[in-house]
Amino acid sequence: MWWLHGASASSRFLMHTLASNGAPEDDALPSLVTASTSNPPVTGGPIITPKRNPKLLTVNDGPDLSAERRARWNTWWMGALEANNVEAIKMCFEMPWADAGMIVSSMRAINEPRTFQAVVMLLAERRKGELETKEHVGGLTALAWAAKRGDARSIETLVTYGAVVDARDNGGATPLLHAVVADATPAVECLLGFGADPNARASGGNSGRRRDAGDDSPVSEDGWSPLGWAARKGQLGSIRLLLTHGADVNMRGGGGGSTPLIQAAMGGHLKAVQELVSAGAVDTRDESGFTAAMHAGFRHPQNAQLLGAVAEASSASIGV
Numbered sequence: 001m002w003w004l005h006g007a008s009a010s011s012r013f014l015m016h017t018l019a020s021n022g023a024p025e026d027d028a029l030p031s032l033v034t035a036s037t038s039n040p041p042v043t044g045g046p047i048i049t050p051k052r053n054p055k056l057l058t059v060n061d062g063p064d065l066s067a068e069r070r071a072r073w074n075t076w077w078m079g080a081l082e083a084n085n086v087e088a089i090k091m092c093f094e095m096p097w098a099d100a101g102m103i104v105s106s107m108r109a110i111n112e113p114r115t116f117q118a119v120v121m122l123l124a125e126r127r128k129g130e131l132e133t134k135e136h137v138g139g140l141t142a143l144a145w146a147a148k149r150g151d152a153r154s155i156e157t158l159v160t161y162g163a164v165v166d167a168r169d170n171g172g173a174t175p176l177l178h179a180v181v182a183d184a185t186p187a188v189e190c191l192l193g194f195g196a197d198p199n200a201r202a203s204g205g206n207s208g209r210r211r212d213a214g215d216d217s218p219v220s221e222d223g224w225s226p227l228g229w230a231a232r233k234g235q236l237g238s239i240r241l242l243l244t245h246g247a248d249v250n251m252r253g254g255g256g257g258s259t260p261l262i263q264a265a266m267g268g269h270l271k272a273v274q275e276l277v278s279a280g281a282v283d284t285r286d287e288s289g290f291t292a293a294m295h296a297g298f299r300h301p302q303n304a305q306l307l308g309a310v311a312e313a314s315s316a317s318i319g320v
Contacts, residue, residue: 066097073097077106081119084112093122100127105135107145120146120154124161131163139170140178147175147191150184159194166196172203172223180226185237188226198247201225204255225253231260231276234269239276249279257287265292265310268300273309283313 073095080088092098103123110116123131123142132141143163146154155175159165166174176196179187192198204222227247230238232254239260243249250259261281264272273292283292293314296306 070097070099073099074102077102078109081106081110081115084115086115086118089115089118090122093126100130100133101136103127104133104140104142104145105137107135107140107142108137113149113151116146116149116151117154117157120151120157124157124163128161131158131161132167134169139168141167141169141175143167144169144173144175144178147179147184147187148182150179150182150187152186152190155187155190155194165191165194166200168200168202172201174200174202176200177202177224177226177229180229180235180238180242183233183235183238185235185241188238188241192241192245198226198242198245199251201251201253204253222255222257223253225251225260227251227260228254228258228263231269231272232263232267234264234267234272236271236275239272243275243279249276249281250284252286259284259286259292261310261313262286262290262292262295265296265306266299268296268303268306270303270306270309273306273313277309277313281313283310 073092076088077092077098080092093103100123103119107116107119110119120142127133131143134141135145140148141163143155143158143165144167146158166176168174169178174196176188176191176198177200179191202223204224225247227239227242227249228251229235230242250261252259254263258266259281261273261276261283264276285291291314293307293310296303296310300306
């Protein structure tokens, strides 16, 4: 690839393409990167620098040529990400074939934090108006990917530049729910600090479906809430943060009309149960008629401490 080998076939194609435009030299842009041995690409050799404004190349493109160039750009972009070559990423980002949808979709393939943060900064600074672009598979925004990675630094960058903190993916999940599922407490704290809704549920599978005002993503009372998921997994850090920021301790979600207390009891998480009871959780029945005490007794009959902690909520819920 052209950022890996100075004389590769792809680099020759790029140089030929860049040189083939008849624009005058006055239209040339300053170099996007400096070609020097102090900043080589991954396997050595200078990074090839466009000599003209790449945007001038697309003026007379037909549909076939445009598709070919976009396909080549996709190959170059993914290769740059795979190599974690930030300078090549910056160069690709400046090309006229750079597509925000492809960039956001490719975030699932980035493994190196520094590379991910570089892409985030490029999006924030140069594609500010496209921060709500969704990736092609699940409809995640760049902010959702940052949340899934637990990358608080990228979350701060994106929200500061205008990313919608509660943007929903195709399943109705918000970045906060993604952060909780990832058990990324710093990301949870960062999102809540920026005003993320602690009670935003994802889509569910039954008839309790509704739509939030101003949002056409389907949401259901059967969908997971951040607190419900954290309770099921016993994530004390997230539970405490969510409760501190106003999460409804008795909100149902996650299947079967289960409350966070039921989820914690099913998971056998004593400290989570205690935290929820201290916050005012009461033991009501789920859609199958089972209480948290019943779930705890059935799943964890030998855990006397868990049964006792759930019993406190049961006594508080008499008559509910």
